[in-house]
Amino acid sequence: xxxxxxxxxxxxxxxxxxxxxxxxxxxxxxxxxxxxxxxxxxxxxxxxxxxxxxxxxxxxxxxxxxxxxxxxxxxxxxxxxxxxxxxxxxxxxxxxxxxxxxxxxxxxxxxxxxxxxxxxxxxxxxxxxxxxxxxxxxxxxxxxxxxxxxxxxxxxxxxxxxxxxxxxxxxxxxxxxxxxxxxxxxxxxxxxxxxxxxxxxxxxxxxxxxxxxxxxxxxxxxxxxxxxxxxxxxxx
Amino acid sequence: xxxxxxxxxxxxxxxxxxxxxxxxxxxxxxxxxxxxxxxxxxxxxxxxxxxxxxxxxxxxxxxxxxxxxxxxxxxxxxxxxxxxxxxxxxxxxxxxxxxxxxxxxxxxxxxxxxxxxxxxxxxxxxxxxxxxxxxxxxxxxxxxxxxxxxxxxxxxxxxxxxxxxxxxxxxxxxxxxxxxxxxxxxxxxxxxxxxxxxxxxxxxxxxxxxxxxxxxxxxxxxxxxxxxxxxxxxxxxxxxxxxxxxxxxxxxxxxxxxxxxxxxxxxxxxxxxxxxxxxxxxxxxxxxxxxxxxxxxxxxxxxxxxxxxxxxxxxxxxxxxxxxxxxxxxxxxxxxxxxxxxxxxxxxxxxxxxxxxxxxxxxxx
Numbered sequence: 373x374x375x376x377x378x379x380x381x382x383x384x385x386x387x388x389x390x391x392x393x394x395x396x397x398x399x400x401x402x403x404x405x406x407x408x409x410x411x412x413x414x415x416x417x418x419x420x421x422x423x424x425x426x427x428x429x430x431x432x433x434x435x436x437x438x439x440x441x442x443x444x445x446x447x448x449x450x451x452x453x454x455x456x457x458x459x460x461x462x463x464x465x466x467x468x469x470x471x472x473x474x475x476x477x478x479x480x481x482x483x484x485x486x487x488x489x490x491x492x493x494x495x496x497x498x499x500x501x502x503x504x505x506x507x508x509x510x511x512x513x514x515x516x517x518x519x520x521x522x523x524x525x526x527x528x529x530x531x532x533x534x535x536x537x538x539x540x541x542x543x544x545x546x547x548x549x550x551x552x553x554x555x556x557x558x559x560x561x562x563x564x565x566x567x568x569x570x571x572x573x574x575x576x577x578x579x580x581x582x583x584x585x586x587x588x589x590x591x592x593x594x595x596x597x598x599x600x601x602x603x604x605x606x607x608x
Numbered sequence: 609x610x611x612x613x614x615x616x617x618x619x620x621x622x623x624x625x626x627x628x629x630x631x632x633x634x635x636x637x638x639x640x641x642x643x644x645x646x647x648x649x650x651x652x653x654x655x656x657x658x659x660x661x662x663x664x665x666x667x668x669x670x671x672x673x674x675x676x677x678x679x680x681x682x683x684x685x686x687x688x689x690x691x692x693x694x695x696x697x698x699x700x701x702x703x704x705x706x707x708x709x710x711x712x713x714x715x716x717x718x719x720x721x722x723x724x725x726x727x728x729x730x731x732x733x734x735x736x737x738x739x740x741x742x743x744x745x746x747x748x749x750x751x752x753x754x755x756x757x758x759x760x761x762x763x764x765x766x767x768x769x770x771x772x773x774x775x776x777x778x779x780x781x782x783x784x785x786x787x788x789x790x791x792x793x794x795x796x797x798x799x800x801x802x803x804x805x806x807x808x809x810x811x812x813x814x815x816x817x818x819x820x821x822x823x824x825x826x827x828x829x830x831x832x833x834x835x836x837x838x839x840x841x842x843x844x845x846x847x848x849x850x851x852x853x854x855x856x857x858x859x860x861x862x863x864x865x866x867x868x869x870x871x872x873x874x875x876x877x878x879x880x881x882x883x884x885x886x887x888x889x890x891x892x893x894x895x896x897x898x899x900x901x902x903x904x905x906x907x908x909x910x911x912x913x914x915x916x917x918x919x920x921x922x923x924x925x926x927x928x929x930x931x932x933x934x935x936x937x938x939x940x941x942x943x944x945x946x947x948x949x950x951x952x953x954x955x956x957x958x959x960x961x962x963x964x965x966x967x968x969x970x971x972x973x
Contacts, residue, residue: 449855477855
């Protein structure tokens with residue numbers, strides 16, 4: 373059984389089809405990268421999965437029971453889906469610890485929360501910054517804090533929207549290593565990214581989107597050799 | 609804080625300090641001391657009355673700061689909830705007076721009615737009137753909030769609709785056949801709990817009640833914004849989508865705080881009306897509701913103490929100047945708004961911040 377099945381998903385903004393009958397399946401434990409040129413529909417795909425955008429038609433099945441297109445953002449999150457946004461979205465006036473406490477979600481028992489926050493602080497390497505307001509963190513630290521916030525509730529499906537955009541090479545390497553550690557048999561991870569080296573380092577499989585449709589699906593090596601992918605995406 | 613915290617009107621700079629604001633403790637202490645001073649010192653009744661009215665306005669300002677400063681919802685119609693409290697209180701006073709003296713209120717006689725309207729039944733009982741005022745304010749807020757928040761009406765659109773709501777209520781209240789006094793409103797309250805309205809003990813009692821209520825509202829609001837719910841309010845204010853995608857129903861959060869705020873505003877109206885001795889549809893005028901936002905902005909948005917200071921300063925100035933030079937008051941108020949917006953974007957509390965440490969240098973703690 374797949375962790376996430378996207379079935380004939382169509383999203384239209386006026387006459388423009390951001391996603392055009394897109395289908396895609398992600399297995400449990402898999403890290404899937406979605407790449408494609410600007411306007412290919414990558415962020416729209418994450419918007420639909422997280423409930424921010426409603427599709428014209430099609431379904432998004434989590435496991436085999438829940439159709440996410442019928443759920444609110446909060447319901448989707450409580451079903452175990454968490455999203456890291458492209459622009460680091462942390463709460464600037466709250467401390468790192470308070471951000472993580474909110475990240476634990478409304479359902480976690482107060483007793484379990486403290487231990488979970490401590491574990492996540494260690495995992496993302498922000499333990500010494502725990503009492504700092506998130507607004508005072510550097511860009512890279514904000515990215516890690518947000519990854520920590522979405523990790524805090526132990527999601528079964530993790531959506532990462534350009535997690536290394538704007539990071540230095542060292543920070544990118546550290547993030548790749550962090551995502552490697554997030555891999556679990558019961559967790560699927562969907563990453564959107566422009567950085568090809570990063571994608572190659574973290575992803576099991578890539579899906580190349582073009583104009584709202586799948587152009588290629590398979591290994592990164594294959595993508596680099598595929599004539600259509602080279603034409604629309606890698607340039608030339 | 610090092611940049612990045614300025615996300616428009618809804619996110620004032622000194623938020624971290626706002627969470628453990630010693631100013632609130634000082635103001636609660638001042639309220640209690642003032643209440644004691646009024647009882648023991650027995651100042652002139654007009655002064656006592658002025659203090660009591662200022663306390664009622666401060667409660668109203670705190671109610672708006674809760675939703676605007678901490679949740680990012682600017683209501684330009686909070687006069688509606690204030691008026692609900694005020695009108696129900698006036699109904700209670702008139703019903704109570706009718707029962708005790710056997711004389712019908714002036715406006716009822718003027719309309720040629722033989723008795724109080726049927727739906728006034730039971731309002732001579734103070735606990736029922738109190739419950740009705742708070743319940744009605746909460747219910748109106750709930751219905752309006754439910755529709756607005758579920759449809760995700762935010763920002764300036766919410767403000768405009770809230771303004772329209774108070775305007776509609778004003779037009780309704782100007783009608784003489786509503787049984788609520790029409791354009792003349794309701795006045796001539798004879799008794800409060802059986803005591804003659806103008807008696808010094810009653811004047812002092814009302815002012816003390818307003819001060820104690822303000823102290824309780826401040827302490828309660830301070831507890832709320834310092835709690836986990838308060839942190840969710842700030843999170844919702846700064847990035848509502850982020851909060852929703854972490855599993856929180858922001859509609860429910862906003863609805864709860866919105867209703868609470870409306871009931872606090874009604875409480876302010878309940879305390880205000882017996883002190884001024886009149887209520888009429890003017891309290892529902894849109895400019896009055898805007899003025900509440902002005903008090904909060906002048907004092908310091910997103911800081912409970914700021915709301916109190918703004919409400920007290922502006923209204924004390926208004927009491928004084930609208931008697932001394934009534935034509936000049938609107939210009940002075942406008943000038944004050946411009947000064948604060950241009951020089952002190954976080955309100956008068958910026959003055960204190962400047963002295964301690966400039967906001968751009970406060971950094972991480």
